[in-house]
Amino acid sequence: xxxxxxxxxxxxxxxxxxxxxxxxxxxxxxxxxxxxxxxxxxxxxxxxxxxxxxxxxxxxxxxxxxxxxxxxxxxxxxxxxxxxxxxxxxxxxxxxxxxxxxxxxxxxxxxxxxxxxxxxxxxxxxxxxxxxxxxxxxxxxxxxxxxxxxxxxxxxxxxxxxxxxxxxx
Numbered sequence: 001x002x003x004x005x006x007x008x009x010x011x012x013x014x015x016x017x018x019x020x021x022x023x024x025x026x027x028x029x030x031x032x033x034x035x036x037x038x039x040x041x042x043x044x045x046x047x048x049x050x051x052x053x054x055x056x057x058x059x060x061x062x063x064x065x066x067x068x069x070x071x072x073x074x075x076x077x078x079x080x081x082x083x084x085x086x087x088x089x090x091x092x093x094x095x096x097x098x099x100x101x102x103x104x105x106x107x108x109x110x111x112x113x114x115x116x117x118x119x120x121x122x123x124x125x126x127x128x129x130x131x132x133x134x135x136x137x138x139x140x141x142x143x144x145x146x147x148x149x150x151x152x153x154x155x156x157x158x159x160x161x162x163x164x165x166x167x168x169x
Contacts, residue, residue: 022152023094025146025147026147030088033084034084034091052073055115057116059114080107084107086100094156095153096159098153105145108144117133117135
């Protein structure tokens with residue numbers, strides 16, 4: 001995104017209340033990602049295998065293929081643990097805001113696509129509630145899309161300190 005396009009995006013944040021609302025959204029999603037990543041990193045027995053084996057719908061074959069190979073499963077586990085941790089930390093700190101919000105959105109959409117909350121699919125792991133298509137993963141992905149559209153890290157975040165932006169564009 002060029003500086004001029006960035007100025008257009010941030011000029012849509014009309015007042016401080018909107019800005020603080022978007023920053024709060026960015027930070028709490030970052031906290032969620034960071035916590036999930038660290039919890040997985042600290043648990044020596046954690047693996048994505050159970051989640052993948054529970055996959056239904058169109059990606060169940062891909063999931064079984066990943067679990068069948070210890071090397072692929074190890075890669076998936078590390079990408080998941082470190083991806084959550086790094087995306088979460090960057091969201092909280094306001095570092096590389098647009099990039100990490102997009103990466104987080106993609107990651108959460110992958111979770112959703114592997115285990116969508118369609119009423120005709122039954123999973124071995126009980127869900128957190130009764131959903132009809134929309135679940136927390138889809139909501140979080142949409143929230144990250146809003147953060148991507150209205151970046152705040154260059155106003156409140158480390159991006160402001162690391163990169164110089166001309167506010168007059």
